[in-house]
Amino acid sequence: MSVLIMRKITRLPVEHSGIHRGVWYRVTKAEASSWHYFFGEGTGAKAGQVEARLGLLAVRLVRDKIDRHLRKQD
Known part of the structure; x- marks a missing residue:
């Protein structure tokens, strides 16, 4: 009896982009x-x-930087 096991290879994204509070x-x-x-x-x-192991954490840190930048402008 032969069993074929297929494994799903998950590739983590290496780039994220978006718009946060009107800033790309x-x-x-x-x-x-x-x-x-x-x-x-x-x-x-x-x-x-930024230093972060996960991409979503890096995105969170950048969004915080955007918030600080916008607050400083007011």
């Missing part, structure tokens, strides 16, 4: 636990790097 952003995997981010709006653009 992109998060791209750089290394094992490092992510590059870029967000821009009418007055300029910001880029940098």
Whole structure:
């Protein structure tokens, strides 16, 4: 009797992008636990790097940076 086991290979996304509070952003995997981010709006653009193991955590950190940037402008 032969049994065929098929395994599902899950590939984690290496890039996330979206709009948060009217600001477009992109998060791209750089290394094992490092992510590059870029967000821009009418007055300029910001880029940098965040340390996170998971992509969704990196997105959360970038959204927090956007919130701080918008608060600072008010």
